[in-house]
Amino acid sequence: MSAQQMGLGARGDEFYEALMAAHDGLSEAESHALNARLVLLLANRIGDVDALKDLLVVARSCG
Amino acid sequence: MPAYSYDPQPFVRPPELDGGRTGAPVAIVGAGPVGLAMAIDLALQGVRSVVLDDNNVVSVGSRAICWAKRTLEIFDRLGVGERMLAKGVTWKVGRLFHGETEVYSFDLLPEDGHKYPAFINLQQYYVEQYLLDRAKEFPDLIDLRFLSKVTGHHAREDGVTLTVETPEGAYDLRADWLLACDGANSATRRRMGLAFAGQTFEEQFLIADIEMAESPFAQGQPERWFWFDPSFHPGKSALLHMQPDDIYRIDLQLDPGADAKAEATEEKVIPRIRAIVGDRPFRLDWLSVYRFRCIRLDRFVQGRVIFVGDSAHVVSPFGARGGNGGIQDADNLGWKLAAVVKGAAGPALIASYDEERGHGAAENILNSARSTNFMTPKTPVEALFRHETLRLAHDHPFARRLINSGRLSLPCSLAGLSLQTPGEGRVGEPMVDAPVGEGWLLPLLHGAFTLVGFGDIALPDLGLRRVGIGQSARDYPTYDDRTGHALQRYGTGLAYLVRPDGHAAAVFRGRVDPQALDAALSRAMGRDCERAMA
Numbered sequence: 305m306s307a308q309q310m311g312l313g314a315r316g317d318e319f320y321e322a323l324m325a326a327h328d329g330l331s332e333a334e335s336h337a338l339n340a341r342l343v344l345l346l347a348n349r350i351g352d353v354d355a356l357k358d359l360l361v362v363a364r365s366c367g
Numbered sequence: 368m369p370a371y372s373y374d375p376q377p378f379v380r381p382p383e384l385d386g387g388r389t390g391a392p393v394a395i396v397g398a399g400p401v402g403l404a405m406a407i408d409l410a411l412q413g414v415r416s417v418v419l420d421d422n423n424v425v426s427v428g429s430r431a432i433c434w435a436k437r438t439l440e441i442f443d444r445l446g447v448g449e450r451m452l453a454k455g456v457t458w459k460v461g462r463l464f465h466g467e468t469e470v471y472s473f474d475l476l477p478e479d480g481h482k483y484p485a486f487i488n489l490q491q492y493y494v495e496q497y498l499l500d501r502a503k504e505f506p507d508l509i510d511l512r513f514l515s516k517v518t519g520h521h522a523r524e525d526g527v528t529l530t531v532e533t534p535e536g537a538y539d540l541r542a543d544w545l546l547a548c549d550g551a552n553s554a555t556r557r558r559m560g561l562a563f564a565g566q567t568f569e570e571q572f573l574i575a576d577i578e579m580a581e582s583p584f585a586q587g588q589p590e591r592w593f594w595f596d597p598s599f600h601p602g603k604s605a606l607l608h609m610q611p612d613d614i615y616r617i618d619l620q621l622d623p624g625a626d627a628k629a630e631a632t633e634e635k636v637i638p639r640i641r642a643i644v645g646d647r648p649f650r651l652d653w654l655s656v657y658r659f660r661c662i663r664l665d666r667f668v669q670g671r672v673i674f675v676g677d678s679a680h681v682v683s684p685f686g687a688r689g690g691n692g693g694i695q696d697a698d699n700l701g702w703k704l705a706a707v708v709k710g711a712a713g714p715a716l717i718a719s720y721d722e723e724r725g726h727g728a729a730e731n732i733l734n735s736a737r738s739t740n741f742m743t744p745k746t747p748v749e750a751l752f753r754h755e756t757l758r759l760a761h762d763h764p765f766a767r768r769l770i771n772s773g774r775l776s777l778p779c780s781l782a783g784l785s786l787q788t789p790g791e792g793r794v795g796e797p798m799v800d801a802p803v804g805e806g807w808l809l810p811l812l813h814g815a816f817t818l819v820g821f822g823d824i825a826l827p828d829l830g831l832r833r834v835g836i837g838q839s840a841r842d843y844p845t846y847d848d849r850t851g852h853a854l855q856r857y858g859t860g861l862a863y864l865v866r867p868d869g870h871a872a873a874v875f876r877g878r879v880d881p882q883a884l885d886a887a888l889s890r891a892m893g894r895d896c897e898r899a900m901a
């Protein structure tokens with residue numbers, strides 16, 4: 305799934321809400337750690353290292 | 368200050384003050400948009416009501432402006448849709464800005480072949496005025512009583528007695544049903560001690576309506592502009608929308624701790640508005656500060672007392688689901704209550720109002736709360752995600768879909784709920800319009816159970832109203848599919864059993880089996896649930 309695709313379909317709001325809920329009540333440091341774990345879990349789930357490297361470039365270059 | 372000129376309604380001394388008539392099948396507390404829509408809907412079914420309002424003018428201040436297609440179709444059935452469409456501002460383009468940059472725009476471009484557009488903007492005072500004018504066309508069925516405050520009620524198994532206070536004294540009024548359309552601060556609800564539970568948002572929003580002759584939009588076409596973090600209002604959100612009479616609505620998010628009184632002063636507000644509209648001359652029409660909630664009653668039906676509109680549920684306005692949701696409540700309850708008052712259905716049909724509109728309210732609250740949460744990040748991490756979503760959105764369409772400045776009101780589907788017979792296609796959804804014959808499809812279905820067939824299917828005579836679309840002549844009225852939209856939207860060889868509120872209750876493919884139709888109709892009238900309850 306490249307950054308150009310609409311992988312979340314019609315359920316984007318639902319995901320965003322769940323993501324915020326996952327951070328609920330955490331300190332900033334704890335949230336930072338959660339984000340790191342989440343990235344690693346997502347990377348493992350995606351599996352395709354070339355695709356992941358592309359996403360790293362996109363994330364790094366934005367802004 | 369407001370440009371709208373209010374026309375105070377007279378107080379008419381009711382017979383009860385002189386020991387006369389007391390009693391009506393239905394007492395409606397509150398003449399807001401929902402109470403008025405209820406009274407008109409009941410009158411169209413021949414059911415008499417008394418409408419009591421503590422005030423004597425239509426909506427004051429900055430309230431609802433956006434009315435959705437489904438609501439306009441309901442207003443059409445009530446006889447006020449065309450007037451609203453003529454006066455309202457039809458808009459379809461929305462632009463979203465992050466800082467100074469336009470991140471994306473959307474086009475609600477109504478597809479062809481619908482009588483009503485996706486949205487119009489029309490001030491709530493006009494909506495109420497048009498409903499009030501319409502209600503006055505039923506003098507024998509709608510008894511409008513202004514300056515009549517309901518201060519107490521006593522519910523029994525078979526009815527309710529209300530205490531009404533007026534400038535000329537108090538009286539008791541008996542009714543078989545009490546419809547609490549008395550708004551977000553419902554005194555009826557408080558009196559009954561019912562919990563109103565949900566989420567309250569800390570942030571405050573400043574709402575300004577301004578009158579301005581020169582349009583801020585390119586080519587003067589009305590649009591919806593929404594900013595996250597604009598330079599004129601750093602770190603916060605802002606919204607600009609156009610209303611009729613050259614009035615513009617500006618929403619500005621304030622700090623949670625902002626002093627509402629100080630914010631709602633001209634000295635504070637005018638520079639902010641200037642930053643949005645530049646040098647164009649304008650006049651302030653109304654100014655207020657709101658704090659929003661997403662909150663509801665657990666059950667809308669409490670014996671002979673039924674909650675409708677804001678008294679039952681309140682949402683934040685992002686997504687325009689408050690008034691729109693309330694009108695859909697009235698639409699859902701009208702035919703059911705009329706059937707029960709006339710003895711054609713039992714309490715199960717009223718219970719289905721709670722089931723169906725409870726479902727609608729849950730959907731509206733979910734969407735409104737998500738939008739408001741997105742707009743008001745509560746922690747640094749939420750703010751961080753929001754900020755990065757906005758940044759990604761400049762280049763990446765997927766992130767645009769995550770930006771939530773309001774998910775605009777759409778009708779909810781009633782599929783899977785008790786009255787609907789499970790089936791394919793559009794079962795549970797409101798029927799979709801199409802140009803047929805010389806007019807439109809939806810008005811042919813208004814106000815009574817209807818069997819409508821598309822293309823190659825015959826409709827048996829069970830005493831129901833029948834309508835054929837794209838069929839050759841039959842023993843019931845048929846209309847051509849003027850532009851091809853009807854069969855394109857519905858397919859051919861299908862028939863729908865449509866409820867008086869326009870929702871599809873059952874579908875038949877190829878052939879309508881009279882027994883199956885009878886069973887579906889019985890189910891849609893709540894008789895299956897009635898049997899289960901017995």
Ligand SMILES: Cc1cc2nc3c(=O)[nH]c(=O)nc-3n(C[C@H](O)[C@H](O)[C@H](O)COP(=O)(O)OP(=O)(O)OC[C@H]3O[C@@H](n4cnc5c(N)ncnc54)[C@H](O)[C@@H]3O)c2cc1C
Pocket residue numbers: 396397398399400401402419420421422429430431432433434491515516517518548549550551553554574657675676677678684687688689690691692693
């Ligand atoms: C800033 C803002 C923007 C909004 N924007 C939108 C929008 O764009 N689209 C949308 O759909 N909705 C919007 N809403 C929501 C919309 O205004 C409400 O959902 C709508 O007014 C609800 O109608 P109602 O008839 O249930 O209640 P109300 O309009 O509150 O009417 C209740 C009536 O009951 C009367 N009453 C109260 N107590 C008594 C009593 N004891 N005896 C007799 N009468 C009584 C009141 O005087 C009033 O006339 C907005 C709201 C706000 C505040």
